[in-house]
Amino acid sequence: MSGSTINAVQFxxxxxxxxxxxxxxxLEHAGIPMAKHNIWEDPADAAIVRSLANGNETVPTIVIDDIGMVNPSADEVITVLSSRAPHLVPEGWEPPQPSRLGQVARRLLSD
Incomplete structure (x- = not known):
């Protein structure tokens, strides 16, 4: 599926x-369009979640194009949107930067 055909995040x-x-x-606050699926109302939706969450019904689960994410942050969702459906990314959004602790840890682990 190409990014231009994605009209909403599957939530x-x-x-x-x-x-x-x-x-x-x-995601609502960021203006991200969502198609919402209540897994307790549709067994097919629950099956999709189980296929992405090692057999568990762990929610929230997000699907964008062919990428599934279990319990992601809004920034993680928007980061994937930026490559798969950039037309859905809020104007002016910037990816989160690592904290000072994260920067130090990255330096220590890369040595």
């Missing part, structure tokens, strides 16, 4: 999931 969720609510709010 798999279930009622009562706090992680789902948090990611939903963050």
């Amino acid at each position: 798999y969720w279930r009622p009562g999931c706090g992680f789902c609510a948090r990611l939903d709010r963050a």
Whole structure:
């Protein structure tokens, strides 16, 4: 599938999931269009999630093109969108930069 044909992030969720609510709010705030799939209402949607989450029904699960992400952050979702569907990326969005601790750890591990 090409990026120009992607019109929305596929968002798999279930009622009562706090992680789902948090990611939903963050993506809504960023203006990311989502097609929402309640895995408790459709067994086929639950099967998709299980196929991506080692047999578990772990949500939120996001699918963009041929990439599945289990419990991603909004920044991780937008980072994938930037390569798969750049027309959906919010104007002015910049990828997150590593923290000072992350920079130090990267230097230590690369030596």
